Amino acid sequence: MSAPAWKKIHDHVLAKIRAGRWVEGDRVPSEAELCERFGVARMTVGRALRELVAAQVVVRVKGAGTFVAPPRHHATVVEIRSIADEIAASGRRHETEVLLLEKSAADAALAVLMGVKRGARLFHSRLLHRDDGVPRQLEERWVNPALAPDFLAQDFTRTTPNEYLTRAAPLEQVEYGIEARQPDAETRRRLAMGRDEPCLLLRRRTWSRGRVASAARLWHPGNRHQFTGRF
Amino acid sequence: MSAPAWKKIHDHVLAKIRAGRWVEGDRVPSEAELCERFGVARMTVGRALRELVAAQVVVRVKGAGTFVAPPRHHATVVEIRSIADEIAASGRRHETEVLLLEKSAADAALAVLMGVKRGARLFHSRLLHRDDGVPRQLEERWVNPALAPDFLAQDFTRTTPNEYLTRAAPLEQVEYGIEARQPDAETRRRLAMGRDEPCLLLRRRTWSRGRVASAARLWHPGNRHQFTGRF
DNA sequence: GAGTGGTCTAGACCACAAT
DNA sequence: TTGTGGTCTAGACCACTCC
Structure with a gap:
């Protein structure tokens, strides 16, 4: 008692x-x-x-x-779950469309981003996540083949890159940034967005065994998506 | 040892x-x-x-x-510090311009947001935060006078609403949302933004002693601001 | 030297889960 | 009934700070 x-x-x-x-x-x-x-x-x-x-x-x-102690630092802590988890937790239906899944070569910008040499082989994916049929996230991702060799063999309509990478390459470090951006025409079309509507963009790089394992850009339609929470 | x-x-x-x-x-x-x-x-x-x-x-x-235990949920955790702290931590100069600081009355929408009756008295502030002279955040805020009675008497060029509220009304709960939005003309002008540039908007409500203490909208220019971090 | 926190011991009693 | 974790005691030794 x-x-x-x-x-x-x-x-x-x-x-x-x-x-x-x-x-x-x-x-x-x-x-x-x-x-x-x-x-x-x-x-x-x-x-x-x-x-x-x-x-x-x-x-x-x-x-x-x-x-x-000095009064606690009054920071807001935002937890961003994977889109699949978030949709599933709401009891809705999550679907993934694989737009692209291929080998590619690092150009100058990607070489810096991924910490590899120019021309190095990378895996590249572009997935569209739907929430009860409505486009919610366009996920563009580059992956280091040395750390996740079976990436191209995954069926991303059944699992997510996030899940595969968590298993394949133990997470050591994460770097992220959240921005507001105008999408390009292709992104706007895929996400079925209106003309002046901006995107909420989450960039994320993950490290494993001291190297960059993955770099992703997650585009969300500004009027259909928020990062929210309470604590 | x-x-x-x-x-x-x-x-x-x-x-x-x-x-x-x-x-x-x-x-x-x-x-x-x-x-x-x-x-x-x-x-x-x-x-x-x-x-x-x-x-x-x-x-x-x-x-x-x-x-x-089950492997920890693989979420990205974003910590958003107050704009003043962030600028100060970078060794730059933070300035606040008080655009508005007044009593106001709750309209229907504000009454719901703040959990008060329609027509109830609220405090209202609009501040512009500059980073080495460059506009970085437009902060619009409503405050419950019962929980922070001295709000209007603060000198917000010297302290921030965040600091005052932390002292006056111990934080119990926070609710937040991050969105991408087109700003209105006034916001665009104050933040010195280009025509098609979107805003990164952080909405936040805080509770103290079981009531809503404060509701804020923090507007950031999309090409000059990101929420970033690593861990 | 007196006061403080950091750690540790060798017991103990209890509530609860599995059997 | 046995094993488990949750809590607690009444000591102890040490490193450190302040005076």
């Missing part, structure tokens, strides 16, 4: 700080003081305070004490 | 899982087994495993055991 002792201490300290009774830089009672105040062992108090450190509510300095 | 015992156990288990030696659903050795294996007390093993739970690497079931 009742909460664990460490949780009570945790909540007690958190409440004081949230209520503004203790503010940034103030010293929080020491472990010894809290032990006496709550009648518990030091390990129990330690656990409570460790959880507050993890939550960035306090900072602890060995030999000095425990202090209220 | 040497890492704490709990950290060694933590890393040992993590390495096994990362290497694929133990996969989703596999049973991880019990606390008792790890105690013997590493020659430590149970509390020490417990701490190692608790950290792995926090990292969503394992799940623990009382009475049953510790198991490898």
